[in-house]
Amino acid sequence: MARRDIPNIRRARLQDVATAAGVSVVTVSRALNAPATVSARTRERIDAAMQAVDYVPDLAARGMAKQRSDIVAVLVPTLLDPIFVDMVRGLEGVLAAHGMHLLIGDTGYDPDREEAFVAAALGRRPDGLVLTGTQHTPRARRLAAGSGVPVVETWGIEGEPIDRAVGYDQRAAALALTRHVLDRGYERVAYVGRPVSGNGRAAAKRDGYLAALRAAGMAVVPELLMECVTSMEAGKDAIKRLVRRGGADAIVFSGDRIAAGAFLHCLDTGLRVPDDVAVCGFGDHDIARLLPGGLTSVRADSVQIGRLAGEAIVDGRVDDGGPRSVDIGFEVVVRGST
Amino acid sequence: MARRDIPNIRRARLQDVATAAGVSVVTVSRALNAPATVSARTRERIDAAMQAVDYVPDLAARGMAKQRSDIVAVLVPTLLDPIFVDMVRGLEGVLAAHGMHLLIGDTGYDPDREEAFVAAALGRRPDGLVLTGTQHTPRARRLAAGSGVPVVETWGIEGEPIDRAVGYDQRAAALALTRHVLDRGYERVAYVGRPVSGNGRAAAKRDGYLAALRAAGMAVVPELLMECVTSMEAGKDAIKRLVRRGGADAIVFSGDRIAAGAFLHCLDTGLRVPDDVAVCGFGDHDIARLLPGGLTSVRADSVQIGRLAGEAIVDGRVDDGGPRSVDIGFEVVVRGST
DNA sequence: CTGAAAGCGCTTACAG
DNA sequence: CTGAAAGCGCTTACAG
Incomplete structure (x- = not known):
């Protein structure tokens, strides 16, 4: 397994599948994205060819062509606090159901690290950006606001959100x-x-x-x-x-x-x-x-915050209207410790 | 903010920066990737142009051109168990220091979901894949092994790893x-x-x-x-x-x-x-x-497992040699409960 | 139902 | 030090 000596293992591309199936790349692309538009016989040959080479489509290339990455970036202050982990779980659940991937970043409560991560995340042309809180550096806020991607700020709903906010008072x-x-x-x-x-x-x-x-x-x-x-x-x-x-x-x-x-x-x-x-x-x-x-x-339901954030992003594209906040509410639960 | 009505906000591209700075795209690309090869005056104009439009490079496009995504995918069985969260923290720390991003997936201990996520993750052409355990579906194993990307299996080190394994007995x-x-x-x-x-x-x-x-x-x-x-x-x-x-x-x-x-x-x-x-x-x-x-x-140091996994991936490209396991060891800590 | 061409936004040799 | 061309692997109209 001298794999590392050969930096470029040639992974199968659409072209390879097409050649193997005796069709053009467009047809293979269709078999993948709109199977109904391809004849049954051709589809079978293509499927067989894909199986044979364990074809895995290049999502970055697809994303570039479709102008849509199926990536959502989420930024949390820390993974040491279970409330943020719960939020991520809620978010991940919704996104996974929609075939989207989660890019995760841990800011360590540092606004500058947050800013750096916002810029980097935006570089992936994500379909959504989930931030923690409503306080960000001016540049982070400007980048997020100007990016054109749905932005959901979580937990705090004080102040005017960049786009959407989900949390409680x-x-x-x-x-x-x-x-x-x-x-x-x-x-x-x-x-x-x-x-x-x-x-x-x-x-x-x-x-x-x-x-x-x-x-x-x-x-x-x-x-x-x-x-x-x-x-x-x-x-x-x-x-x-x-x-x-x-x-x-x-x-x-x-x-x-x-x-x-x-x-x-x-x-x-x-x-x-x-x-x-x-x-x-x-x-x-x-x-x-x-x-x-x-x-x-x-x-306050942390998982639900993640879920709502995910939903806001998933249907954020059909939605319209200005920035708005969703208040999930809270409840004081009295137990023996007081 | 009728942002959602306009599906394609035109984000600044290299070309826009180039036009604004009065140079070609190649020069802007160089200013970004090899500043030393660009004259100081030109660089200044380019920097100014970038500032002006809040330029954020498209990492998917870059990845495609460079054949390198700077993404690492990690799969954990659940985020409810802090040991996996700790591992992710360790991993994230190392990757962030190298400008790499973490794609995270939660398999819910389901081998089929793991397989699906492995395929999807590989579609991002990640620079590394971190799995939990050494037991996977045949196809997941085949895809991971054949992908050409460094694969690190964590926690369990029983059996022959696909590539690397970091864990303990x-x-x-x-x-x-x-x-x-x-x-x-x-x-x-x-x-x-x-x-x-x-x-x-x-x-x-x-x-x-x-x-x-x-x-x-x-x-x-x-x-x-x-x-x-x-x-x-x-x-x-x-x-x-x-x-x-x-x-x-x-x-x-x-x-x-x-x-x-x-x-x-x-x-x-x-x-x-x-x-x-x-x-x-x-x-x-x-x-x-x-x-x-x-x-x-x-x-057993969960954070360290993540760190070692991250390091294996970061220098996985210069390394060579066959599959191997790293045993981080463990220790029984006796306290009052026994 | 199928294919040739153009384009998504970058980088990498190759020239100058 | 700077630029024109080709290419990364896909998809999207446009023809046939």
Whole structure:
């Protein structure tokens, strides 16, 4: 298998199939794309020829000829957070059913990497572009807007979308969640979320938390406001610090995994949830149901966001009308942790 | 924004840039691919022209001309299992550093869907193909082998790889894990894993479990051998049934998430781990460390599998030699759950 | 029902 | 340093 020595294995082309079947390339192309327009006998010969050489059509060439790539590009901030993975699953399901392929990129929450990936993805002349959030660099936004491809921004629906947006009101969700905690009577409610810089959703959630405090007539305690990365370990570290730091009696986390890390730390060290400290998350991932007593969380269907994004792209070509947002809504699911 | 009414937005082509800059397309192409071969003044004019129209090169056209797509296709059985997501992260990291794009597909553990995706992916003339496991349909294997592109099979390294394989000995890992449990003195050791049909890794793991029992001179109890899907809920359901069914005193799960679901169920219902029932998983995901007392698991670096797969593809073109496997090894990490 | 020609947007030798 | 021609593998009108 000295395959790598021979850089150009000659893969079968339409021409090879045509020659083998004794017809022209056009006819083979038709047998592939409009079988009904080819006589049964010819079709049989062509099919046999294709089988014989294991012909696989070159989709890049087809795409160039048809001006349509059957590729959709999706950009997520991280694959470490299951909400984005769920969204990708929903998207992939819809696209696969339509014979489209998914190009995936991980921006690491970095707007510049997002911009670079947007440019690169647009180079594939995708049939759709799925972004996370509504905050992008000016050039990324300009490229996406000017590309002519359907663009779907996911999760955050604040502001004017480039084209379509599918998500829910992150600020309202954080506000509702925090209000629930305050209604329970907790008095030192902390908030732990992603860094807000360049992240509209993180900023919106934190705003929701702050608004809830304000509405309850409570002061913001700087020590109770933390930024952290997305990991279970981070949740553990955060709760250790917040409890030591002079006592949060409740913590609102911006994600279930972080919250679960904190929750498990409590189980491990004997801190009682919610008696010593209440904990809640965001996303209502399966772990929220399974933690002992359950984790209070915000439910919003991540898979559905992906599905709707996929559908918006699939029928985006027949659709018309200006930019618009779809709000999938959310629900505060109260469980034992608060 | 009646964008959708106008199917063909005219995106800037090389020709448009060339006209704007007052040069030929070749020169613009050179400015892009070999800037040093273009005079500084010309380059400036070209750069300005590109800026002006937000030019984004058509990568499909480039790929066709260069016979190189800068696309790598990866197929995973599911995105619900974090080990595959981790692998994809590792792969994506390496590829992004080389300006390559990731096409991702989710086979749902279905060999026919895998075959379909292999064919479709090969249609993109990818620079590499990353598969899961070494068991594929004959046609999928034939297509991959005959495609001339570097193929990396991941996780399982049993059998002869199509080209490269990166993973570890799944059977040996399950054997070692089960042996550890038996050494601890547990006598009714259950095994819960994915259906083995069409899944070489699942079969290998189950074989390892059976071999460990055999080596210990213990009989296989059919009631203690279960198949289940990959989810935390499934782990919960499994442990409920196994404990009821007349008492496993230890359970080896084929994944950490399933094991964690079972573990959490124990916490919730007061079953003591490991006193009432010992539990262990596979993958050493972060949750394994965070569960109270810790979850015994098999550690194998999923991200590293992705990285090595990516590197094999990146320098696959200069490399030579026959098919070969890379064994990344594994380690049984003993924690409180056993 | 079938085929010859032109074109999709690039790059690669080959000339100048 | 720059450009004209040919080609990458398809599809799309246009003829027959």
